Amino acid sequence: MRLEGKTCLITGAAGGIGLAMSRAFIAEGAHVVMTDLASSQLEQQAQELLAADATGATDRLLALVMDVTDPASIKSVYNALVEKKWPVNVLVNNAAVITVGNLLNTSNEDLNRVFKVNVEGLLNVTRAFLPAMISAGSGNVLNMASLAAVRAMHDRFAYGASKASIQMMTRSIAVDFVSQGIRANCILPARVHTDFIEGYIEQYYPGEEESRMEEYSRYQPIGRMIKPEEVAHAAVYLCSDESAMVTGTSMLIDGGVMAGDN
Ligand SMILES: NC(=O)c1ccc[n+]([C@@H]2O[C@H](COP(=O)([O-])OP(=O)(O)OC[C@H]3O[C@@H](n4cnc5c(N)ncnc54)[C@H](O)[C@@H]3O)[C@@H](O)[C@H]2O)c1
Known part of the structure; x- marks a missing residue:
């Protein structure tokens, strides 16, 4: 099993990509700490995951409520794991929010909200868990970025x-802590079919659900959206020792978008 002996904490694990990563990590033998703000959804998904898992993972999965914007909530998860003697050696910063808009119709509040969760949240959580990894002499941070990090997408001003x-x-992180045994990488997916996409189509483009979904599928030259489990496969690689020489990298999963014109 590729993640045996590792304890992996995943933020935003109650749905979509975070949930797919939780499933894949459990199947690869990891201890998994699923965390999310959405407490009832988190509990339900963790129970369903265990019910469907064939590896008898009951004692390898924890579901803990954690708001990445709230240092007190992060600290209480950290303390719970210290008490349980589950030192985290793989941290996946996956939680995020989105607002849709360009420079002119993105309010300061929108920008701040997106940065509070996506950027400051990453800082809060990593700052809490990195010191113990450094003390242990090894650790791995995986961040969910997006294709929107390197290719401007319409109306994704704050999110991009x-x-x-x-x-x-x-x-x-990769540069600053490489000599202390820490690796850090990020994944840049194009459009992944999750509630995230369905949610913002419903909020920002009501009545256009079908045409937007078609457009988002066509966006990838391969002709469909990415499945959450296809992102999870890459995460397993980046969080396992198979990628021991990979740090500071940005892994594209984009169905060919960045290959060139088509
Ligand atoms: N879906 C896509 O097309 C796509 C593409 C590229 C990158 N991504 C990135 O992948 C990651 C996961 O996306 P997804 O599509 O699975 O989204 P999702 O909305 O299904 O999952 C995000 C999770 O983050 C949680 N969350 C939000 N705010 C939080 C907070 N303050 N504290 C803790 N948890 C919080 C939500 O409750 C939710 O469960 C995000 O970082 C997203 O930006 C998604």
Whole structure:
């Protein structure tokens, strides 16, 4: 099993990509700490995951409520794991929010909200868990960025800026802590079919659900959206020792968008 002996904490694990990563990590033998703000959804998904898991993972999965914007809530999860003697050696910063808009119709409040969760949240959580990894002499941070970090997408002004920040934060962590046994990488997916997409289509483009979904599928030259489990496969690689020589990298999963014109 590729993640045996590792304890992986995932933020935003109650749905979508975070949930797919939780499933994949459990299947690869990891201890998994699923965390999210959405407490009832988190509890339900953790129970369903255990019910469907074939590896008898009951004693390898914890679901804990944690708001990445709230240092007190992060600290209480940290303390619970210390008490349980589950030292986190893999941290996946996956929680995020989005607002849709360009420079002119993005309010300061929108920008601040997106940066508070996506950027400051990453800082809060990593700052809480990195010191113990450094003391242990090894650790691995995986950040969910987005293709929007490197390719401007229409009406993703605040979100794209937050994801570009995450890409550079990833490189900074990689550079600053490489000599202390820490690796840091990020994944840049194009459009992944999750509630995240369905949610913002419903909020920002009511009545256009079908045409937007078609457009988002066509966006990838391969002709469909990415499945959450396809992102999870990459996460397993980046969080396992198979990628021991990979740090500071940004892994594209984009169905060919960045290959060139088509
Ligand atoms: N879906 C896509 O097309 C896509 C593409 C590129 C990158 N991403 C990135 O992948 C990651 C996961 O996206 P997803 O599509 O699974 O989204 P999702 O909305 O299904 O999951 C995000 C989770 O984050 C949680 N969350 C939000 N604010 C939080 C907070 N303050 N504290 C803790 N948890 C919080 C939500 O409750 C939710 O469960 C995000 O970082 C997103 O930006 C998604």
